[in-house]
Amino acid sequence: MSKRVLERLRAQFGERILETTDFRGDDTAIVAPADWLEVARFVRTDGECLLNQFTDVTAVDYPEREPEQPRFDVVVLARSLEKGHRIRLKTRVADGESLASLFTVWAGCAWGEREVYDMFGIKFDGHPDLRRVLLYEEFVGYPLRKDYPIDRTQPLIPYREDGQFMSKLPPFGQDEGQPWTRINWAARLQGRDQQVSPAIALQQGQRRALSDSTAGDHPESDLGTVEE
Amino acid sequence: MGEVKVLQTGESGFATTRFEDLLAWARKYSLFQYPFATACCGMEFFSVASSRYDIARFGAEAPRFSPRQADLLWVVGTIVQRQAPILKRIYDQMTDPKWVIAFGTCASCGGFYDNYTTVPGVDRLIPVDIYIPGCPPRPEAVFDALILLQEKISNGNREPTVVPPRELPKLSQLRSKKEPA
Numbered sequence: 001m002s003k004r005v006l007e008r009l010r011a012q013f014g015e016r017i018l019e020t021t022d023f024r025g026d027d028t029a030i031v032a033p034a035d036w037l038e039v040a041r042f043v044r045t046d047g048e049c050l051l052n053q054f055t056d057v058t059a060v061d062y063p064e065r066e067p068e069q070p071r072f073d074v075v076v077l078a079r080s081l082e083k084g085h086r087i088r089l090k091t092r093v094a095d096g097e098s099l100a101s102l103f104t105v106w107a108g109c110a111w112g113e114r115e116v117y118d119m120f121g122i123k124f125d126g127h128p129d130l131r132r133v134l135l136y137e138e139f140v141g142y143p144l145r146k147d148y149p150i151d152r153t154q155p156l157i158p159y160r161e162d163g164q165f166m167s168k169l170p171p172f173g174q175d176e177g178q179p180w181t182r183i184n185w186a187a188r189l190q191g192r193d194q195q196v197s198p199a200i201a202l203q204q205g206q207r208r209a210l211s212d213s214t215a216g217d218h219p220e221s222d223l224g225t226v227e228e
Numbered sequence: 229m230g231e232v233k234v235l236q237t238g239e240s241g242f243a244t245t246r247f248e249d250l251l252a253w254a255r256k257y258s259l260f261q262y263p264f265a266t267a268c269c270g271m272e273f274f275s276v277a278s279s280r281y282d283i284a285r286f287g288a289e290a291p292r293f294s295p296r297q298a299d300l301l302w303v304v305g306t307i308v309q310r311q312a313p314i315l316k317r318i319y320d321q322m323t324d325p326k327w328v329i330a331f332g333t334c335a336s337c338g339g340f341y342d343n344y345t346t347v348p349g350v351d352r353l354i355p356v357d358i359y360i361p362g363c364p365p366r367p368e369a370v371f372d373a374l375i376l377l378q379e380k381i382s383n384g385n386r387e388p389t390v391v392p393p394r395e396l397p398k399l400s401q402l403r404s405k406k407e408p409a
Contacts, residue, residue, distance in 0.1 A: 135345070143344040155346055157312050159352040165390055166337045166349050167332075169361045228338050 003027065005049045005087050014040060028088040036074075036091050037100035042104050043087065045080065051078040051087060054106035057113055059120045059145050069174065070094035072122055075110070098123035101130075119144035244303050246288040248384070256297070256378040257287035257326065261324070262298035264315060267305025269332035272364040291360045295321040300377075306334040307347045319354040329358045329382070334367055335392075339363060346350075351388070358364055368394060 006027050019030040031039045043049040055077040065071055070092040078092045079086045093099050102109050109159035114133040121142035121164075124130060132139065139154055150208045234243045265273055276283050283289060293296040295318045307315055319328070330350050333339040336359040338348035350356060357380065360373045373391045380389065 005409070038276075134310075148344070150343070154309065155312065155347070155352075156309050157316055157353065160355075163351065163355055165351050166356075166359055166388075166390070168337050169333050169339075169359070170335060172337070172363075174339045 002083065005051070006083060007045065008048050009039065009043070012039050012046075013039065015169070026075040026088065027086070028090060030090045030092070033091050033093055033097065033099050036089075037102065037105070039089065040076065040105045043089070044050075048083075049087075050080045050082050051085075053079045053081050055079055055086075057109045057116060059116045059122060059144075063119060063146050066094075070097070072120060074099060074116065074122060077107070081167050087161075095121075098180070100125050101127040103127055104221065119143065184214060237303050249382075252382045252384065254380040259327075259377075260286040260292045260298045261299040261300040262289050262290055262295050262318065263291055263302045263304055264318060265302075265304040265305060266311065267332075267334060269305045269334070269364040272367065272370070273302065273304045273331060276298075276370045278368045281371075283350055283371070283374065286371065286378070288374055296323060298322055299326050301326065302331050303327045303328065303335040303350045304331040305355075306339065306341060307353075308345050309347060309348055310345075312347055312353055312357070316353050325383075327357045327377060328354055329360065329377065330356045331370070331373075333361055336361065355386075356388055357386065359388065361390060361393070365391075367389065368387045 003022060006022065006029060009017050009029055010020065013035065013165070017029050017031060017033050018022075021028045029039070043051045057074070058075045060073040061071060062069075062073065063071055072093050074091050074096070077086065078089070087212065091099065099122060101113055103124075103126065111129065111133055113127055114121050114130060117124065117130055118132045118134055119142055131137075134155060135143070138156060139146055141152075157194045171180060199222075232243055232245045232337075235241055241407065261279075263273055275281055277291070288300065295301070295336045299322065301319060301322060302317065319326070328350070331335040334341065334346070335350050336356075338346050340363075342348070347353065358377050360369055363370055367375075369391055372394060376389060376391060380386070
């Protein structure tokens with residue numbers, strides 16, 4: 001339905017639209033970071049696109065894409081209330097690069113961009129108030145980056161040393177579905193530990209690699225790339 | 229109550245006991261509670277507190293929304309790292325004697341959350357008297373916890389305890405019928 005939007009974008013920007021895909025009505029346009037603000041403003045104001053409702057801004061981390069390609073995808077979802085169509089805009093930014101804030105286009109993305117900053121550490125130029133939104137100021141690093149160690153916690157107040165502590169209560173024990181959260185990304189990026197989840201492994205006839213995906217057994221799982 | 233001696237002198241009489249026992253007996257039936265509800269378990273807590281299950285039957289009917297007036301802290305739901313200082317502060321404001329119930333698996337041990345944001349059990353922050361398993365627990369399990377706590381108050385036991393699982397009587401009857409004699 002929103003193919004018209006993609007056509008309009010291609011007609012307007014030509015080569016600057018790097019890639020477009022259309023999968024079952026999900027239309028995506030990938031643009032360069034330099035064109036990010038301009039394309040967003042165009043689809044917001046252009047009479048044929050008129051994407052006046054901002055839905056969400058988020059990011060995806062693909063550490064295996066480095067160094068050939070930038071590491072993060074920043075994704076914006078927008079919708080037109082008048083025309084009824086939707087589009088997904090994507091751009092690719094590397095670690096440490098900043099991106100233009102879309103705050104002046106859709107005011108609603110202010111908190112979304114704060115969340116992306118909070119979780120991935122992508123900075124947005126021109127954002128009025130770029131602070132952490134869900135986590136606390138004392139938090140070091142960005143937890144949704146795939147190289148953030150899965151078992152690293154940063155307590156605001158120190159844990160008690162004395163006393164008895166409860167371990168996992170049923171049905172949340174280590175062999176009751178808990179280990180699926182424990183993906184050893186360091187090993188996976190080196191080509192080891194391709195395990196997705198115990199259930200999928202079972203389907204594929206693999207042995208459950210619980211020991212290989214338990215972070216505690218792997219000293220190298222701590223990549224040590226936490227930034228200030 | 230602990231040790232009670234009844235002295236009958238003619239038509240009237242009197243009973244004696246130890247002061248601590250009398251105090252514990254009074255405390256266990258007048259628990260003023262502070263509900264610290266943060267997540268979905270809060271719904272079960274409302275259910276326990278409202279008329280259908282009615283926790284008032286067990287002498288724990290008065291919620292107090294100032295920790296200074298409360299002596300039983302219900303930690304109902306997931307506690308995230310950002311909320312930990314608030315919970316600790318509330319616990320510190322309560323006056324002695326005070327008790328803590330971890331309501332549900334998240335409050336007890338972090339539940340299925342095992343990540344950067346969740347406290348793996350409130351016992352890492354404050355001492356807990358009773359753990360209620362369940363995601364969320366049934367109201368019956370909550371009553372079991374309260375009765376267990378009252379027992380512990382009356383005999384002065386501060387050992388952390390997990391509420392044992394309870395089976396419906398109907399279910400156990402069915403099971404015993406299935407098994408060949």
